[in-house]
Amino acid sequence: NPYAGLVSHLRASWNSGKTRPMEYRVAQLEALGRFLDDKKQEILEATELDMGKPSFEAFFSEILLCKNELNVTLNNLSHWMKDEYVDKNLVMQLDSAFIRKDPYGVVLIIAPWNYPIHLFLVPLIGAIAAGNCAIIKPSEISKNTERLVAETLSCYLDSDCFAVVTGGVPETTRLLENKFDYIFFTGTPPVGRIIMTAAAKHLTPVTLELGGKNPCYVSDTCDVTNVARRVAWGRFFNAGQTCIAPDYLLCTIEMQEKLMPALREAITEFFGPNPRESPDFGRIVSDKQFQRLRAMLGSGRVALGGQTDEAERYIAPTVLADVLPSDPAMQEEIFGPILPIVVIANMDEAIDFINARPRPLAVYAFSCDSKIVNQVLERTSSGGFCGNDTLMHVTLTSLPFGGIGNSGLGRYHGKLTFDTFSHHRGCLHRSMGLETLNTPRYPPYTQQKLGLLTTTFEVKRRGTCTLL
């Protein structure tokens, strides 16, 4: 077990209790903030090398959003850490009843390659805030960022309590042999299953942030220009390599007609006449992903884009029209700059289409008619939902971010990240006095005692009449 030494070192630090005082947690969190400030340029460069991430995007997702989470946490940490006092029943009126937020211990955070800083750093913020030690396992696929994190994070964080482990599948498999007190994984459903199965051996609780095909329904009553912009923005951000990107469009054939010129205009507005030359459009992270995506271009017909360049791993912002459910582009999460449009007759058909498939991370619905947006919301199930826009629901730290079914379990962001990495321990602190009040619960059991217990313990529905 090659990582046993590392894990037990962290566990010893954990047992020493040093990660628990608030001052320690604040110091580590502030150090993370300095990491983001000091290494901003390196982060933009590394992510550009890894997947051609435009610096505007990288700043937004890898720096700005992370700093927001950091500041929300630092602003509220003392409040979140406090014991939460709860309402008491009659019998416990003189007792102290509260929920303690205990750290779990040594946690493992496994991050993917698409937002390689954000997707380890935001969970790490919660893990540190909650008082844990952590091992961070960045993705080997975004290898420049991996190297940056492995080389520099230890200059900022306490290396007795926080460590970075690098490597691929074999290394992660060996790492998982160790017992962790929590595992936070962002990645694909098949690997999610492997992680949860490994966690089951140690009864380790998990959060799995997975993915799926996020449907985007566009009704016939809508402002086509705005829809096209918002959908194009969400689809082509990070060259489509976003777990909550609108994966495919559902609309009527008339709407498909109307959308096409609007989408063309949006793409041109964003990336110019030749997106390959735009500094604002990314690249595919690896050859393997590039081949996978290129194979999808045969689905339906290429209405917009479709150009590729293997050397650069460039795939143009592409819209495929008249795509069939059986086409390759509809068989798996696309995770690239390709937007298939599947034609349906009406909203009911769109809802049935969505519900016949595994529950996605996000559902999107566009309509000027709020009733339609609400119908799609109410009649489908997904991790999250955004009406009349894409991606934006995850930028609000007060909303839970997570999946359901195949798209994941657990959720985080804002306070919820702190909660994810805390054990909520129910505590009742009673007084040693007033022992006579306990008599009804003790044997010998009698009907009379039972009557007393019933009166004191019972919860009555409002409006029910009790005549003694």
Added chain:
Amino acid sequence: MERMQQIVGRARAAFSSGRSRPLRFRIQQLKALERMVQEKEKEILAALKADLNKCGPNAYSHEILGVLGELALTMEKLPSWAAPQPVKKNLLTLRDEAYINYEPLGVVLVIGAWNYPFVLVMQPLIGAIAAGNAVVVKPSEVSENTARLVAELLPQYLDKDLYPVITGGVPETTELLTQRFDHILYTGNTAVGKIVMAAAAKHLTPVTLELGGKSPCYIDKDCDLAVACRRITWGKYMNCGQTCIAPDYILCDPSIQSQVVENIKATLKEFYGEDVKSSPDYERIVNQRHFKRVKSLLEGQKIALGGESDEASCFIAPTILTDVSPESKVMEEEIFGPVLPIVPVKSVEEAIEFINLREKPLALYVFSNNKQLIKRVISETSSGGVTGNDVIMHFFLSTLPFGGVGHSGMGAYHGKHSFETFSHRRACLIKDLKMESTNKMRYPPGSQKKVDW
């Protein structure tokens, strides 16, 4: 075995029909459950007597009272629990609607345990119904009378397709676990907990595991020993020790060990009379297998009190062991019987170290007049839950989440926590299709000007 697939399939189809979702339907089903408990009280008590030799008032207070309370609370609060919860918005979303929508997960599986066979099936069921799910109920086959009764009664009062009961043992449960569920709540032991989680992993099903462990009970020298021992006696020997949150073993200074024994002895007489075996209030071990298991824990131990047993009736007297060695068998596994080992420790530091060397327990108990000492024990250890200066009682406050940590489990329920366990909290952001100008900031082409804003 195809039968299992059909039953779960029917539940799923029933859920997909949408009929379990309206609040009115959920409350109607909960009301029906309430009627069931009230109308069939006699039958429920009889089943509990047959399974665990629990007498009427005892069974009522432990298994029925709590259920009725949970039902009343849930029916009362459901509209407010289920209401969409608006969240704090930022500058960019000020004009939008942002809220958390509480939605059912789908088809939930509840696997009960045999020691409190009625309440451990009913309490999760109440929460799952309240959250709008279909629920497959699998009571423990070990408490066979209660299992049979639940299988008979539920279809008489509840929607048959949405809330099926499946009976059977290990083979049936194994088969059941191959089906896809949207949440599994399992109450039982650690070993099976691992099996349940591994099965759930195949479908990425979230789980709540209510397991067990050795719940330590530290008695400080500075405390009212008589009161402490009375409370401990109650919690330890109720249900013949077969309680997941029973104080499993005692840690105390050697100088008070014999006093503890004397106090418990006196309390036992008060509770059960001179002849425990003939007290109607003292239960029995659930079956031969557990009887043998618990009895074997006494081998080689110093028995300060009790130790008598009768295999034919699965009777084991309330027993105390003193000067128990940490390495002995009785200190290895959860006792789940009326045997109370006392492990002497010289200080609270030693007690805390002792506790922390072991797996995290479901409950932790500490008795002391010194509030600071209690705070210290709590903050330097970890456990599912805690009661200070008493035992068991944190279970009865539904505003406290009830669950384990580490080997004692994951997730929690009771009261609103049940509703949340069985709900999906869906993030919803509803924007306007107009007001596009505020979006322009985020669109390419990117520029330093935009970033600086």
